[in-house]
Every structure is written in structure tokens, then in C-alpha cells.
Amino acid sequence: MGATAPVFADTLDDVKKRGFLRCGTGEAKAGFAMPGDNNQWQGMEIDYCKALSSAVFGDETKFEVVPVTSKVRFTSLTSREIDVLVKGTTWTYSRDAKLGVDFAAYWFFDGQGFLIKKELGVTSAKQLNGATICISPGTTSEKNVADFFRTYDMKYKPVVIKAGPETLDALQKGRCDVITNDLSALASDRQKFTNPDDFVVLQDNIAKEPLSLYVRQNDSRWKDVITWTRNALVEAEELGITQENVGQHAKHPIDPRVARLLGAKGAYGEMLGLPNTWAHDAISAVGNYGEIFERNVGEQTRMGLTRNLNQQWYDGGLVFAPPFR
Ligand SMILES: N[C@@H](CCC(=O)N[C@@H](CS)C(=O)NCC(=O)O)C(=O)O
DSSP: OOOOOOOOOOHHHHHHHHTSEEEEEOSSBTTTBEEOGGGOEESHHHHHHHHHHHHHHSOTTOEEEEEOOTTTHHHHHHTTSOSEEEEEEEOOHHHHHHSSEEEEEEEEEEEEEEEEEGGGOOOSGGGOTTEEEEEOTTSHHHHHHHHHHHHTTOOEEEEEOSSTTHHHHHHHTTSOSEEEEEHHHHHHHHTTSSSGGGEEEOSOOOSEEEEEEEEETTOHHHHHHHHHHHHHHHHHHHTTOOTTTHHHHHHSOOSHHHHHHHTSSSOHHHHTTSOTTHHHHHHHHHOOHHHHHHHHHSTTSSSOOOOGGGSBGGGTSSBOOOOOO
8 A cells, every 4th residue: 555645735836837926916906906007016915926926036027916806815825826815814813724724924904994975974983873884795894893883782784795896886876884994995995086085984993904915724835935025024124125225235234134134144045945035136126014015005105004003013013023044
């Protein structure tokens, strides 16, 4: 009886053989994932795809954007239509435990709120008793809103809309009074209206929504690539490495931490099955974590988001990279 060797998934090998990676992103969310000029996808989620493509191939263009709805995103991953799920997806216990996926890294600490027509005169979520609420199926938003209304003994009527971007149209046309979603997504949604001042995002934050990168379960090497690419972008910010100065730092590293990260000392890329310039290439493609945030969704953009929890740990936020050593 011949024993069969266990088969281990190794998406890193598959991606290298294929010559590009498939990146599961949002469908249409300005600042996060949205086709822009010349139909080129842009946004924070897309920058993660570029960073990963650069880390693996030394080339930021070796990826395909696969927009996925909230409902199918996990099956897209487990059925191998995508290699990594970047779309604003919260890390939760039951997803990790039940869905055949693994959490690889946080990329945005978010919360959940409500977007509402100003004319309704509502100023707090606790005044939403009896409201009609547009919700996407398969989201944490759907479950949290149920909890919130139960806790405060209020009633609501859900209007379930499969494709996320269509919820905007539903709000505009009065099919619902309110949209509930991640606060970052609501900020993005609001500025899509021709008359954004007619809408308001309420102050309430009803849930923790740590948006995370997901991979298939038991795919450890690939998971490490995803985790540490995110960590490299975060570490770069802490060490003062930017898209502009990364080349200079790589040539003349003074701080040994910089030398290790950028491949000037040791063989840190090799340990992961990547070129030793992997972090250098990712940073020169998209910049450090702070640059990615500011360019796509920061205060100078139409989204106008402040860093809040997405500040570095030394500034009082939750963004932290473990040591590269
Ligand atoms: N963080 C929530 C995600 C909520 C979500 O996916 N919302 C949809 C429904 S409005 C969305 O933003 N879709 C637009 C897009 O991803 O482009 C979760 O993990 O379930």
C-alpha cells in the first residue's frame, strides 16, 4: 500500500508559474477600488495588489483585478478564482473558523455607521426606529445592524441589495431611508452623489470593523507573503522610507533595520521565496502605508478621512509592524 504524500497548497508557486496574481477587490468604491482614468483601477485596495505584484515579480503590473461582491467573496477565494481577498472584509471569528480561509493582515481599522438623507432630520442612530435600511447580504453590516436594533428594542425593515454600488441608487430613489456599511465605505459613497450635502453620515459607530487581507486556509507560505508585504509598508513608514527616497535608502542604508528591510543586508526575501528586493520594490511602487492612506483616502482627497485608528502605534493608533529580523 503506497502512502500518498499530503498535498500542500502553495499559491506562491502557482502565482509565479502563472506569471500574475488575481486580486479580489471591491466592485466600485472611490478611494478603495474604482476604475479611474483610462479605465485603470485605483485606490487603496488596488495599491495592495500592486505592492504584492511588486514583491513577487519586481513589477507592479503583474496582477489582475477581480471585483467580487460581498456575497461571493469567500467562495471566490476558496474556489481559486482569486489568490487573495483585499476587498474591505472584516476579520471575524466565524469567518476564520468556518469558511476555509485565513486572516493574513489588517489593512484598515474601520467601524460601522449609517448614511442618511439630511431631510429626515435624524441626528443619532437611536432615532432610526421604523427605518427602511439598505443592506448587502453576507456582510458584517447586516448582522451588526440586527444586533444594534435588538439591543435598543427598535424595529427596521431591511432592503437587501446584492451589488454594493446599487445601494446608492436605492437611497437616492427612496427605496430605503438609510444605508448601513463600513464608515470608510459610507464616506466614499456620499461623495459619489451629485449633491453630497443632501446626505449625512451619522456620528454613531456601532461595530469594530478591522478590514483584513484573506487567503485560503493552510497556505502558509503565501499567507506569509501577504502578511509581510503589508508589514513592510507599515515598517517603511516607521523608518521614514518613502516612495521617493527608497532608492537612496537601499543604496546607502545607515540603520541596520533599513538595510534588512530593503535587501541590502541578509537574504530576507529569499526566506519567503521572494527576491531580496521584494520590500524595496513594493515601497517604490506604492509608497509606505501612510503615503498609501493619504494619497487614496486622506484629508487632502475628496474622501477626507483622518488616520484615527490607522495611525502608527507611536502616534496612538493601532498600525504596528512586528520586527524584521
Ligand atoms: N466590512 C464588511 C463589508 C461590507 C461590504 O462589503 N459592503 C459592501 C456593500 S455596500 C460594499 O461596500 N460594497 C462596495 C464595494 O466593495 O465596492 C464585511 O466584511 O462584511
